[in-house]
Amino acid sequence: MPPTPTAAPTSAPAPLTTAADTPKAATPATPPTAPTPLTAPAKTPELATQPTPPATPTPPPTPTVSPALDAPDRDRLLHGTHHAPHSVLGAHPVPGGIAFRAFRPFALGVTVVAGQLKAELHNDGDGFFSGLLPLQGVPEYQLLVAYDGAVQEVEDAYRFLPALGDLDLHLIGEGRHEELWQALGARTMTHQGVTGTRFTVWAPDAQGVRLAGTFNFWDGTGAPLRSLGGTGVWELFMPGVGEGELYKFEITRPDGSKTMRADPMARRTEVPPATSSIVHASHYEWNDAEWLAQRAELPAHKAPLSIYELHLASWRPGLTYRQLAEQLPAYVKDLGFTHVEMMPVAEHPYGGSWGYQVTGFYAPTARLGTPDDFKFLVDALHQAGIGVLMDWVPAHFPRDDWALAEFDGRPLYEHEDPLRAAHPDWGTLEFDFGRREVRNFLVANAVYWCEEFHIDGLRVDAVASMLYLDYSREPGQWTPNEHGGRENLDAVAFLQEMNATVYRRVPGVVTIAEESTAWDGVTRATHHIGPGGFGGLGFGLKWNMGWMHDSLDYMAHDPVHRRHHHGEMTFSMVYAYSENYVLPISHDEVVHGKGSLVSKMPGDWWQQRANLRAYLAFMWAHPGKQLLFMGQEFAQGAEWSETNGPDWWLLDPSYSAEADHRGVRDLVRDLNTVYRHTPALWQLDTDPSGFQWITGDAAEDNVFAFLRYDTDGSPLLAVSNLSPVVRHDYRLGTPEDIPAWHETLNTDTARYGGSDITNPDPLKPEPQPWHGRPTSIRVTLPPLATVWLRPA
Template structure:
């Protein structure tokens, strides 16, 4: 016997209201759909286009709603009826039992809406996006999206055959947030928002706050809830106690998709920590891991700012990788790109049919270099979206540092623009004051919320105060941008230009290596040999060097020795640690086969790789090389003017006054009896010589200690005559109780650095212990 059919409600919506509902242009579908008291009873309306029948499963029995031709099913229940029910929706070939999402209150609270309107919601991802949750005992997923220019928003996905007619969302007021709770939907659901624009179009857009996406080229968002249990509590606690300015930091930069092509996040968690420990790096820096549609952008054109790329696994898989690195004593930095975003139709561009995340003025919206759009930093909600995104990666993924890409393009309104292609700020200047305010807010918020995290600017101009605190005014009275560190692009360009010259010409360009010390303490610097320097025809690092293969490698080694002893933190891009000769290819990755036993020059490449491991080891063991990176007291030239000799010599000191001498002979001749001044007498040991045979050098230097003579030289009370191998860098350190010479040691030796030296935790859940094999390259992990 069929259930009784409820009588039609006398409060049936008007044809105009029904039309807006069916067209996806109704701002408040919950006022029409669901259960509502009316004169004469309680009206129930359910919109299910394509359904043949809709039954109400109530406490008093099953009742049928009357069907309309437009897919709107309706009926009138008696007054006082409790609106708790389930639906059985009957289609031609199947029935579906579900709860009615239109009987639930909004899942976004008033405080959230207030903070969003104010642009102060520092955990925005907890309010917007998709969130599996239980409401009034019913499991489902809450969806919320900011689209203030939309006439209507509907939810589409694999659960409704990408037809959103039956899933309109409601507007929550003037703030522009749209919301819907859908019972029965859970993790793994693929979805988008269908946005009705004011000019009559329907757009399908991925969720800007999606925490998981489909793997490209698919573009849907995916409902996600994290179930990961972290094991890095000790790392985070100790990180917050140490100032990165006064700690060792040597960074290995890599592209996670091509370091070992084919490895997932979890497979990288086995291979990468072991390799980084083998080479003694303190940090790893990932090119952007956020979702991006075009792999050839290397992640620098982001479409999913809150989702790690699905190419390598799930968000929890990425957390597994970070956890493994932390438990191996490795800090994690990720590149972050708030400067621009791609124009792909499914993503942020003209998100609700009008400029939203980008400025309305095309002269400010269009990025002339990359064919992308810039963010509207003057809009509070957009600034909030980005500030919260920076916090998100630090809080949810335990990231230790954010390297902010293309800061210069954000700071200047005329960046890469000709006259007439840009508009000045309100004072007639070229500075983007909104971008300045955004960067200051981002840095201040991250440092306040995330102890121990460092932000790093890639800023290529002489902007004053990039690493000055936001509350510390400079010469112009304005506060700094608030970054912790800045890439030293001037040092990078000058030093690479110098080393690319034939040695016979270097004496005429001696200042290219000394000029960096003129401004070395104007900011807190990182010395970057990044991916940007080994692509687009620039050649690999070793290929930039002049001479034959032996001289190229010698220059390469000498350069690294000079770099590691120069004030500033260190950064080296993958492949350069073993002197690969080809540019980086994002599809092939590093040329690991150069280290194979059957490669003719394998020993040469292994030698450079061994040198990098030794540079990092000595660097961390000797505080003079890093403790006063930002203090002029930590550096003193011995001779900055030996241009005819192509020799650079200087001292590095720590807070206790202990010294290390660095001498680089950048001519292709061995120099004997070359005198340098030293601050103390006694025996001085060559703790590093880049010409050693184990590094691939000729072994022309002296391995025995030098006895400093009481002969004043170069402003120092003592001096010594050195043997300087051709194209080499030599480090000398006094032997004594104040700073002993520490021999090479294995991975399991006693370790002391408060960040770098955290041993692996053998009781850390199911994290795989990184391999301790001594091979030149990690072995691939089989998938299955």
């Protein structure tokens, strides 16, 4: 006969035994919802009559301990400051058996169920329950938790080992986890044979972290996370929690105060202004394998690339991602653009920021649908043969008190120096690019969009604000770097790492910098050291802000004054090959009182449209890729508003001036068509051998003429007459061995809304030298127009 357990001290709950320890005749029937508390068995008369064999002495009773939590652990759990809740909650071997402890606020009772065993734990008060079972090992068990009017059978979250591996923790600690979204955030999984969700968050300064959500009525008291060593990562596997549940992290700051925070790694969020994170698992099946296989055939700077920039929420207001997928690919394909560029789609609380103040870096905005809905849109564009670029904002983030700002009570994602943290222009906070975990957060985010959503390229916003310590700051408001310079060395290292990582992991993507200064080597390889001593930043392309400002300034002048500003249109060729450029007419140029693109043009309505058409054809012929913001493709007259979107009614046949707008749209379609089928316009965009001036100094005539060449030497001649007069028999020098030229595009044709002054017959060179060339042709130049000529 086994020895009778010693009674527990009167100050602690009595140790519990299994049902098998008590004779069957003495075991009362136990309802499943109200198990009878099991106590230490006394000697029954039946057992007492069995004599102990005289040769076997009775061993001394095993000492028992109180299974109840001590006061310090209780206090830390109650106040949300416990770093290791799994070490005290759950089931643990102790002298005398296995101690079971549960922390279930508001519960009336908790019962351990392990196979046939049912044992009600002692109520220790404040939501704590404990008991000691004389078992040899920890069994697999569940808990029956009784509340007022309900009993729930649940898995005990504190019986599970960590669901995050040592390699993940090592890479996080090193700041080199390139798939960080697989390790942090909410991830549904089966762990130790049980389905649920693993919640992990980086909060190294927190005293404690608890999980609150719809699954626990937003009371995180009973759901503390454990700290996983020195990485600053907290983890909790919550069995039974699945997709669609809302959650936040309740963080106890170093000063003891508490803050409720959305998950920085959330892959889905509530629709703003609601701010909760949502447990998400993707079930989308892609159908764009053919697109992905061919997109890496040519690097972006050697391929045709014309970009239609749009704000998804206002392109046609009210459409969801899936509704956009029914309309946007067809529209963009009809116009001939090779790519769309979406203004930031990552979640943001304020719609008026257009997405440039991000709070959910890993979640597409819920305003238009779910993450899988967004994948459906990207897939539809790919199947239509259209690449997808998106604006990405790693420079800064807003100060919302439920998001990243002072996330765990101290500066974490932002720099600890207030002068380095505060962005002087936008009222936001700048990332601390020198902190390896922050750098990892952003680098992995760039990879995430490209790998998880099949994004073909990232246009990186506000790069200049990242590169300079004195950006928009006065003397005394910034501190030089270790070399005494103004360069932000941490930001340089981050951008180099981001570009190198993305290009290595995702073949065929392109990164594009919005960089408005003359920083050397934005599109140079990271291992090539430039004159300034820095390696290249590693971008594939850079927005040519200088060309944009100069050319728009020129076009804004009345033609009679343009001869005094001729150099504004030619200066770009002085530096055209210093970087790989995109020519951007973006949303920034048609908001905040700047007016639409057509409204920038001088003259009456006919002249404004003629100027616009001539400018667009000059732009498409100029070295560099093209970008045009939505609405400008049909000469929208009003500047863009995110609440209304483009004025589509201008294309309605019932509108009297509809033909005026349709003509510009038809020109854009033809520009893209000719562009894609003419390698001279894109093949040598970054090679000086692909461009030659015919005349760049005809200031008195307001005429610009240049040649573009492809790799086989086949030319295209582009001529712009930006004066409102017809120039008959205008002589232009031409290269030898071209028997005749024909007009392949003329922005003055009637179908575009022009005066229809054209060159219908082939133009044959004459043996008269001109512009330093042995032959020349005489061309009729329409007013305020651009003409493209190709060898006949």
